[in-house]
Amino acid sequence: MLLSLSGILLKKTRLFKTPVLVNYFSDWLYSEEIEELLKKKRISVGNRIKIEKGRQSYEGILMPRIELGDKNSIVLKLDNGYNIGIGFGKGVKLRKIGRGHSIIKLKEREKERGVRELIFDKKLPTIAILGAGGTVASKVDYRTGGVYASFSPEDIAMQIPELKKIANIKAEEIMRVMSEDLTLEHRKKIAHAVAKEMNSGVKGVIVTHGTDTLHYTAAALSFMLKNLSCPVAIVGAQRSSDRGSSDAVMNIACAANFVTNSDVAEVCTVMHGSIKDDYCLAIRGTKVRKMHTSRRDAFRPINELPIARIWAESNKIEIVNQNYRKRTKDRSKVKIDDKFEPKVALIKCYPGLDTEIFDFYIDKGYKGIVIEGTGLGHTPTLGAQSLLPKIEKAIAAGIPVVMTSQCLYGRVHPAVYHNLRELSKRGVIFLEDMLPEVAYIKLMWVLGHTKDLNKVREMMLKNIAGEISECTEPEAFLL
């Protein structure tokens, strides 16, 4: 946990004083004056309150203070979803009008790890929410307009009244990193945390994650986690949680429904399916890509239909693609296979690409190369631009070269054109309809297991985690 020590102490102190409803946002408290008043009125963050200030009155959920924000401004989440700050001072009246998100019990299970369990109803199953950072756990710094990672998973859970009806929440923040900065080691750590929760018997696991490289993580978890007994939903948000237009709440609510109530035992992303806040899509972790810089429905299935549509209002889980691994009653342990060879390069091929880039990677001892070719899997083959001699050199050095397409949609092919045959003749492995990013993750993983070129070929062309579709659904294009 990245809370300051004093923050933790304060939090613990408060725990003993208010035994039922806990202020578990407490990184930043309000001014002493406000905190005094809240204590007097037995109001905690999360309660529904009414604030009267002059002729104005405001009603909403009391939010924690905004990081670096004015200590003397009370933040309310209005029913329209927006947060407002109301300057505190003489004549401002506060009144509790509801418990808001009441929690019957907050367990601190493994204090040292910061795991906390929000028990809404003892009859409900328990799911885990593991925080790995990103916008979903961020808020806007209203001074600078920038966005910072700052919510813990329990902070997020708190904002989602829907959860109370779905499952009790075991929340753990495993890291607080924006996704562009996540490394393979972070991804392994996430896999271990997921497996640990699954093996402790939860009904499903949600990982909150930044969106930029969320699909790289989804692919990595798909290869690492073996013997899945329940769903893993990787969830991000394109807008930070404290904005009215945030997709965080709906995405997590849909994910909670999905991991609790569906029979899918796969790694999926769960994010907005449209911009209408009507449903989320559960997309297989190896068939998904962030296709828009900012839209809430940026995560799209590529070359395959999504597994399910999860409707926000009705909570209906509509299976769209029957081809998925199901939960089994056999609760044998989830295993982790996290052997990766990190020295793999992904080279996007374009007209004018410097062919010596291959020498660069070969000389640096790289163990594998993924080409993002053009069209059906082409590279230049003519004259000084030709990659053929460099590809030959790499393969002769025992470095597998695999082919994907920068078209993203569709399938590469080793033979339709003469030039494709020139590549495949030299040993380039054409990876069917596998996404370049997935091929990159998979090749690192395969090379973690073998360096033998024939075995690499065999494993790369074997469908291990749904990364290769047997046939491509026409409807899946630009879905």
Place this chain on the structure above:
Amino acid sequence: MLLSLSGILLKKTRLFKTPVLVNYFSDWLYSEEIEELLKKKRISVGNRIKIEKGRQSYEGILMPRIELGDKNSIVLKLDNGYNIGIGFGKGVKLRKIGRGHSIIKLKEREKERGVRELIFDKKLPTIAILGAGGTVASKVDYRTGGVYASFSPEDIAMQIPELKKIANIKAEEIMRVMSEDLTLEHRKKIAHAVAKEMNSGVKGVIVTHGTDTLHYTAAALSFMLKNLSCPVAIVGAQRSSDRGSSDAVMNIACAANFVTNSDVAEVCTVMHGSIKDDYCLAIRGTKVRKMHTSRRDAFRPINELPIARIWAESNKIEIVNQNYRKRTKDRSKVKIDDKFEPKVALIKCYPGLDTEIFDFYIDKGYKGIVIEGTGLGHTPTLGAQSLLPKIEKAIAAGIPVVMTSQCLYGRVHPAVYHNLRELSKRGVIFLEDMLPEVAYIKLMWVLGHTKDLNKVREMMLKNIAGEISECTEPEAFLL
């Protein structure tokens, strides 16, 4: 022209003997026996004929012999679009039943360049079809199943009866290269050929081109051609012209209609808009991308609506996006600005990217770097993976670093997140909603004009050929 010398001689000989309808496919003739019979019956390639062989009879257009195919098999294009080969021998009867694609005159204008004009009707305007190779000019080698570039533009025009009603055709094959092998020099040559035709007074220009890098060429022509007086349609085909499912005929027919009858004076791609053979889309050359390896509707507009829908049956040109440059009555000369700096690198950024790739390009004297970042334009910024020091180093060396997104759809932003500000603070130029491939072409072009970092920034952020949209149409996502 890549025809063999004997091929050309044969063709010319035949020209004198059959003054009206010319066999202008003549790279490969049929067997002497068949050629004799054709001559006797005054049948030429392009005529509609009936073949009787035993109890079977076949009707269709006589096609040229297939490259490397059996000289003794007559190839017919059936009405369903498929080509069949019928073994010739005793008892096989041939009969001409129609002129097929009749042409009133075939002019050889500039023999040395191989420009030929197909005059269908003197009242029609003339358009140019410039051949730059690719599948649209290819046929299947039925022995190996591979596809070879082998049709000239006039061969193609010949297969398109619709052209007769639209325009007379000036056909020139400027190169015969599969598009993965095209270089910047090829693209300049295409630009010069286009400008020459325009300045000779044609109503519009079609460039036939391989699809793999068609969008790179579209972008390059968009920046090179100044003062356009009429449309340039770049057209490819996803299936070779001799296959029944080929999109070549419809794409070229729609393009001919578009360049003859629309008032758009821009470089556009014209390709299938759906898989139903109902319409083609004219998409601005800087806002288009090949998004599928094999579908006929692979070329999609990115971040912008297409300019027009061209309906195949009704010939209706439906303007979808009013924002385009119009034809002017002022027929001032088209100019070419073809100064490029080829030493520009396009780097796709992914978790684990070797940061020394920047040193590689800096050390090799590269003059510009395009980053295909994640999300809103991110790169790793933390620890050993951070690209910040390398980006600083490049910019300090006077190398502009520009940012696009691998999401493809949407807009990058220099400030939403803290890490984005870290990049923009260092001088990274965030290129709005420009496609990575277009940014690559544009940066080469801009650096052909100036190396001054401030001027580069100014030019890169100035909308020169529609490469930056002011606002993004929500409907344009995944269209």
